[in-house]
Amino acid sequence: MKKSSYVQEIYREVDVTPEEYLPALLEIVRGFRHGILKPADESFKQGMQDVVEENTKPVSELWKGIDA
Secondary structure, X not given: OOHHHHXXXXXXXXXXXXXXXXXXXXHHHHHHHHHHOOOHHHHHHHHHHHHHOOOOOOHHHHOOOOOO
């Protein structure tokens, strides 16, 4: 599915959602977006914290078990 197809599907779902549930749906969508999209500075801080705490793995281990 192309992005535009996803957008169309989302619009269809919103169109069939009863009006009284739209505020809750909006909160769900916003919560989802905020949950997956971290600001760059927050991601960088987390990455640096992982390095300091030695919570990292060698690249060679990251590819184990992946059949490309």
